[in-house]
Amino acid sequence: MTTTASDWRQAAYVASQAADARVNVELETDGMTLNLGPQHPATHGTLRIVVRLDGEQVLWADPACGYMHRGYEKLAEVRKYPQITTLVNRIDWLGSFANEVPFILAAEKLMDIEAPPRAQYIRTVLFEMARVANVTLFLGDMGVQLGAVSPVFYAFRDREHVLNLIEAATGGRFHPNYDRIGGLKDDLPKGWVDETKAVMKKMRAFCDEMEDLLLGNEIFQARTRGIGVIPKDVGLEYGMSGANVRASGVDWDIRRDEDSPLAWKHADWKVWTHPDGDSFARYWVRLQETREATVIIDQLLDGLPAGPIMAKVPRIIKVPAGEAFIHTENPMGEMGYYLVSKGDIGPFRVKIKTPSFNNVSITPWLLRGVYVPDVITILASLYFILGDIDR
Amino acid sequence: MTPALAVQLAYGWLAAIKVAAVLAVVPVGALLYVYFYLFKMVSHMQSRLGPMEAGPHGVLQAPVELLKFLQKEDLVPERADRFVFGAAPFVVFLSTFLLFVIIPTGPRLVAENLDTGVFFALAVSSISVIGILMAGWASANKYSVTGGIRAAGQLIAYELPMVLAIVGVVVQAGTMSLQGIVHAQATGKIFGWGGIGNPFVFTQLVGFVIFFIAAQAELTQTPFDMPVAESELVAGYLTEYSGVRFLLFFMAEFASAFAFAAIASTIFLGGWYIPGVHGTAADLLGPVVMIAKTMAVGFVIFWIRFTFPRFREDQLQAFAWKYLIPLSLLNILVTGILKVVF
Numbered sequence: 001m002t003t004t005a006s007d008w009r010q011a012a013y014v015a016s017q018a019a020d021a022r023v024n025v026e027l028e029t030d031g032m033t034l035n036l037g038p039q040h041p042a043t044h045g046t047l048r049i050v051v052r053l054d055g056e057q058v059l060w061a062d063p064a065c066g067y068m069h070r071g072y073e074k075l076a077e078v079r080k081y082p083q084i085t086t087l088v089n090r091i092d093w094l095g096s097f098a099n100e101v102p103f104i105l106a107a108e109k110l111m112d113i114e115a116p117p118r119a120q121y122i123r124t125v126l127f128e129m130a131r132v133a134n135v136t137l138f139l140g141d142m143g144v145q146l147g148a149v150s151p152v153f154y155a156f157r158d159r160e161h162v163l164n165l166i167e168a169a170t171g172g173r174f175h176p177n178y179d180r181i182g183g184l185k186d187d188l189p190k191g192w193v194d195e196t197k198a199v200m201k202k203m204r205a206f207c208d209e210m211e212d213l214l215l216g217n218e219i220f221q222a223r224t225r226g227i228g229v230i231p232k233d234v235g236l237e238y239g240m241s242g243a244n245v246r247a248s249g250v251d252w253d254i255r256r257d258e259d260s261p262l263a264w265k266h267a268d269w270k271v272w273t274h275p276d277g278d279s280f281a282r283y284w285v286r287l288q289e290t291r292e293a294t295v296i297i298d299q300l301l302d303g304l305p306a307g308p309i310m311a312k313v314p315r316i317i318k319v320p321a322g323e324a325f326i327h328t329e330n331p332m333g334e335m336g337y338y339l340v341s342k343g344d345i346g347p348f349r350v351k352i353k354t355p356s357f358n359n360v361s362i363t364p365w366l367l368r369g370v371y372v373p374d375v376i377t378i379l380a381s382l383y384f385i386l387g388d389i390d391r
Numbered sequence: 392m393t394p395a396l397a398v399q400l401a402y403g404w405l406a407a408i409k410v411a412a413v414l415a416v417v418p419v420g421a422l423l424y425v426y427f428y429l430f431k432m433v434s435h436m437q438s439r440l441g442p443m444e445a446g447p448h449g450v451l452q453a454p455v456e457l458l459k460f461l462q463k464e465d466l467v468p469e470r471a472d473r474f475v476f477g478a479a480p481f482v483v484f485l486s487t488f489l490l491f492v493i494i495p496t497g498p499r500l501v502a503e504n505l506d507t508g509v510f511f512a513l514a515v516s517s518i519s520v521i522g523i524l525m526a527g528w529a530s531a532n533k534y535s536v537t538g539g540i541r542a543a544g545q546l547i548a549y550e551l552p553m554v555l556a557i558v559g560v561v562v563q564a565g566t567m568s569l570q571g572i573v574h575a576q577a578t579g580k581i582f583g584w585g586g587i588g589n590p591f592v593f594t595q596l597v598g599f600v601i602f603f604i605a606a607q608a609e610l611t612q613t614p615f616d617m618p619v620a621e622s623e624l625v626a627g628y629l630t631e632y633s634g635v636r637f638l639l640f641f642m643a644e645f646a647s648a649f650a651f652a653a654i655a656s657t658i659f660l661g662g663w664y665i666p667g668v669h670g671t672a673a674d675l676l677g678p679v680v681m682i683a684k685t686m687a688v689g690f691v692i693f694w695i696r697f698t699f700p701r702f703r704e705d706q707l708q709a710f711a712w713k714y715l716i717p718l719s720l721l722n723i724l725v726t727g728i729l730k731v732v733f
Contacts, residue, residue: 034533040625056537056704145622147613147701153437219614219700372537373703376623 009231013368017059031059036375038067046386049363051375058375061367063360068390076350081107081181081317084347089175091354092388095134095331097126097166100179103350105261106326106339107181110319114261119183119309124263125196125300126169126178127328128293132203133162134331135243135290138383139210142283145380146223151214158206161199168192181317183310193301200294207291215287224280228366228378231277238365239358242333244382247285248277254329262328267299279381286383318345332356332388356388409502413491417484418457420491420649420685421642426453427686428693429645436697460638468531468631475529480632480639482522487643489515490650495570497663497677498670508569509557512654513550516609519647520546523618526640527628538627541704542618545608548711549615553605555719559598559726560591560658569654573662590661597722599659601715603691606651608707610644612692614699615707648692649685656684 037048046067052059072087079087088103089096101123108114115123140155163173169188170176178185214220235245245252253271255264272288274281321343327336333355340349359382366382367375430452434441442449467476493508495501505511520543527539561567564575572591579589592599608615619627629640656662661684663677702710 032533143700147616147620147622148697148699149613150433150437150697153439157438213698214700217700219702222706223700223703371703371705373617373620373623373701 009234010365017369020054034372047360047379047384047389049367049375049379051367051372053372056372058367058370058372061364061375063363065357065360065386065389068386070387070391072391073350073352076347078346080345081319081347084350085177085179086175088352089172089177090387091352091391092134092330092332092335092356092385093174094137094385095130096172096174097170097176097178098130098134098328098330099335100176101127101262102326102328102330102335103337103339104179104181105328106324106337107317107319108261109324109326110322110339110341111181111313111317112320113182113311113313115183115311116308117263117305118187118307119311120261121263121266121300121304122169122184122188122309123179125297125304126166126176127262128297128300129162129166129196131293131331132200132290132297133159133166135286135293136162136203136206138286139207139214139283139290142380143214143220145376146220148214148217148220151210154206154209154213158202161202165192165196165199168195180310180313182313183308187309193304196301197298200297203294204291207287207294210287215283221280223373223377224283224381225276225278227279227374228370228381229276229278230362230366234365235277235362238362240333240362241355241358242329242331243285243289244282244333244359246271246273247281249273249275254327254334260328263300264296266303267296269296269299279377282381282383316345318343319347327353330355332383332385333359352391354388354391356384356386360384360389409492413488413502416491417488417646418642420653421645422453422457423682423686424645424649424689424693425456426450428689432690432693433697436694457638460634460641463634463637465634465636466631470531471631472529472531475525476631477636479522479526479529480636480643482525483519483643484522484639486515486518486522487647487650489518490647490654493569494650494653494657494681495573495663495677496681497674498570500663500674500677501570504568504570507567509561509567509572509658512569513554513557516647516651517546517550519643523628526632530628530631532631534624534626534630535628538618538620538624538630541620541624542611542628544704545611545615545617545707548708549605549608549715552601552711552715552719553609555716555723556598556601556605557658559595559719559722562723562726562730563591563594569657569662572658573664576661577664587666588661588664590659592659595659595722595726597718598726599655601719601722602655602659604715605711606655607692607695608711610648610651610692612648612696614695614701616696616701617704617707620701648689652685652688652692653681655688656681660684660688 032053034051034053035048036051038046048064048067049061050064051061072091075087076084084103085100088099091099136155136159140152143151166176167173169192170178230248232248232250235248236250251271251273256271269292272285272292274285319341321341323340325336325338327334335355336353338351339347342348366378370378430441430449442452445451445455467473490512492502493505493511495504523542524539527535560572564572566572566575576590577588581589581593611618619629629637632640663673663681665676665680668676
């Protein structure tokens with residue numbers, strides 16, 4: 001067994017806890033086990049976290065997930081390829097279009113089909129809109145978790161514009177089901193591009209508003225700075241991804257670092273990182289990413305190529321035998337599909353790698369020794385969606 | 392009828408009228424705040440409309456909510472301490488009720504003009520802590536206990552700066568009677584100009600700010616709402632309450648906000664006094680002036696409540712003991728020196 005930095009940190013931590021425990025034995029204080037969830041206002045979903053408390057300090061915390069397991073991996077095995085986007089829409093329900101893309105890309109890779117450029121552009125635009133719709137809610141919800149109730153209303157107000165646009169293009173506010181193997185269901189409606197640009201302006205204004213209202217607030221900073229610090233190496237050891245590790249200074253973004261048929265390479269944008277790794281940094285990084293996403297959308301809409309939106313695809317889709325793994329930088333982090341086909345009309349096996357599951361797995365390490373209000377701050381800043389944990 | 396009995400009867404009638412009037416003020420104050428601030432102001436701040444259906448602009452929504460709570464089932468948890476559980480809302484309500492007794496709304500319009508009015512107000516406002524602690528403990532719920540303990544710690548910490556902030560006013564006015572403080576402000580002069588009297592908010596600005604912060608904490612409004620922190624403790628000490636008992640807590644919360652705003656406007660903003668109005672006219676106009684000032688203070692209370700995030704418990708304690716209390720002691724010192732000098 002190798003000894004890593006996190007092990008040393010853990011050992012130092014255990015020693016400090018033992019010292020505390022000796023004091024506690026002298027004073028004979030009794031602990032309390034508290035079930036945060038499955039029904040609790042802070043877990044936005046059915047995550048259950050068992051915390052052992054000493055006063056208000058957490059001795060240990062244990063997340064229990066699975067209350068929302070819907071068996072999508074198994075369900076995908078008994079469905080045809082075009083039917084599966086309907087299922088995976090419901091994994092991360094706040095940015096559902098982003099769930100469809102990697103699956104379709106994996107199937108396209110096995111079939112050796114490439115969607116036409118216009119379809120790739122529109123996919124990327126909607127992907128980024130899913131990110132905006134998803135992260136906007138986080139930007140407001142973090143306020144609610146810290147006791148400021150107003151920001152979330154602004155988030156819902158402005159997110160509505162994005163959802164309306166997604167609905168106008170795809171027909172579904174929440175579950176677009178728009179991506180097809182080889183292209184897209186439909187082309188964009190008339191006037192959509194101009195309206196989207198106007199909305200993206202609104203979303204940037206929303207980001208500015210959040211920066212004023214929450215990020216710059218002294219109480220917000222006092223509550224989040226230095227709270228729930230995830231060091232770079234520990235975050236990576238737990239397999240975390242997305243904004244959570246970028247907030248710890250890991251400069252890793254699949255959109256930029258890996259070659260993909262999608263259109264990110266055609267836009268000029270920046271990957272934001274923050275060196276601190278605390279809750280504040282996670283909020284900050286997500287705020288910048290939302291801004292960046294609106295910039296990407298603007299640029300891609302400017303360069304939107306004309307042409308067909310569907311490649312030549314056989315009427316009955318049979319994917320040749322083989323295996324493919326495609327992952328993308330989803331709003332929550334790295335999401336991947338490992339697709340195994342035996343040449344049938346449906347997949348043999350689909351393994352879905354979702355970011356929230358790994359992001360939440362760090363909680364036992366992270367929550368030790370913090371106070372109860374910080375448990376809520378940290379959970380909120382890790383930002384998970386139950387459908388994305390349990391799928 | 393002997394004269395002594397007549398006097399006694401008259402006293403009894405008067406006392407009954409006073410009790411009835413004060414009892415009526417509690418729900419009226421609560422309804423005013425609930426409708427204007429909890430329902431409408433915050434809705435417009437949060438880009439929504441709030442209640443619109445019950446009456447024009449939803450004015451009847453608050454009474455409807457009241458009826459709704461009255462007809463809800465009164466649940467008591469199985470393992471709760473039934474007597475304490477039932478008594479707690481009344482203790483909290485009693486504290487709110489007693490606060491209204493000493494607030495003057497005119498030269499003669501005051502239920503009880505106590506010589507130690509300020510002292511009485513601060514004393515009875517702390518009774519609510521006992522009720523909250525009772526509620527937290529009796530509910531047999533971990534969230535409730537945590538909320539109750541947090542409330543106790545918080546209210547003890549913030550009682551002190553509040554008292555010390557008011558001491559400055561008492562020193563300057565030379566009296567503890569609220570009526571006396573209003574008169575001191577009415578007859579005061581700003582650099583020899585007595586046009587609007589001298590509301591103590593000018594000379595006691597530090598005291599006013601400290602009082603305001605402490606009142607915000609005392610009322611468990613954000614940023615000091617840890618006892619009910621809904622994202623952490625579900626609803627804190629209120630978690631297990633429903634129906635009429637919840638209504639009493641709820642009404643007491645908003646009525647005490649109303650009462651504290653009234654106290655703040657009495658001792659810092661000049662109370663019922665308006666320049667040039669004396670005698671009976673002041674008695675008639677006084678309540679209007681008081682309500683206007685109380686609503687203005689309430690606006691700020693709720694504005695802060697719906698804008699700020701909340702502190703953590705240890706940050707709250709540090710804030711009280713490290714900053715507010717030394718600052719209020721300094722305020723007393725400076726006030727005392729200036730009082731002696733001028």
